Amino acid sequence: MIEFHRVTKYFTQVNTPIKDLSFSIKQGEFVYLVGPSGAGKTSLFKLITREWTATSGTIRVGNYRLERMRTDQLYLLRRKIGMINQSDLFLPNRTIYENLAYCLDVLEISRNEQEYLITEALEDVGMENYQKYYPHEISVGQSKKIAIARALITKPPIIIADEPTANLDTKSAVEMMRLFFRINQRKTTVIVSMHDSTMVNTLRNRVIELKNGQIVRDAKEGGYSEFDDPKDVYVW
Structure with a gap:
């Protein structure tokens, strides 16, 4: 399980990539993380892997409370997370x-x-x-x-992929996503950040949408945006 409770990452007043973020992801879920560039997707991943430490709030990954982990313990956390x-x-x-x-x-x-x-x-x-x-x-x-x-x-029980289909042609991107779904069928938690609206609309799962470091939508089997174009899907 991954759980964020009122998490903020603050650098300066004009650079706060994550703001008061709260959500939970159960083990075995497949989640798309969407939003424009600069929305906070990569920042969220850096907090999950403890590359960054939250300024405030609590983050739990499995049995680990990340704000309480010492630097020499981080290898235990990172063995549980496969990062792409x-x-x-x-x-x-x-x-x-x-x-x-x-x-x-x-x-x-x-x-x-x-x-x-x-x-x-x-x-x-x-x-x-x-x-x-x-x-x-x-x-x-x-x-x-x-x-x-x-x-x-x-x-690892968790796989995180940051824009894995970027720079891939459509055939390769579809093949890549099928691979992630096979991995997820083993009860591995998979979180994929994605700019490909057509992919998200075609292979629907939970969607968490970020904007300015905050969640603006959390939809079960959602599309890339709140108002989807029904033609924005791949033909299989």
Whole structure:
């Protein structure tokens, strides 16, 4: 479960990206986070992962109260969250396998277990045949799949994706979203920030809409906006 209670992140009077935010997300939910650029979507993700600390209010992720966590405890939180950023950053001089192994080295996971986890994660996203490729040898869509595999590799109960379909063609974007729905069917919580109105309107789920750091709409099986164009859907 993720729970925000009256959370504010304050930098200056003119830079307060999150303002008195309250909501909860149950384990296993699929949630779209929508809103214009600067609405607070990425800021919210930074608070969930404790990249930022809230100025006021309380945040709970699972059994952790984030404002009470010490810096040396944050690895416990981040093992529970798989993060897919807007930019897929990989070590350019290492293969796909070596990039994923690097993440597991940090967690001091044995080589035998690493091989199993990497193979399973790549099979999950249909990229098992690309282990020996280098990042520059694969497409943008394939890079995004590898980023998802990296997020899945420790089997976290929460997946967060920040604009995962940006820069993808329609076919790749649809394939990407189907992958997220498969992950969600395992009772993994999935939160996806999204600018693609057609995708949100086609594959409906809970929608939380932000504007100026505040929730302006929280709709079960909502569309991208309160007043949707019925023609703004993909034809399957």
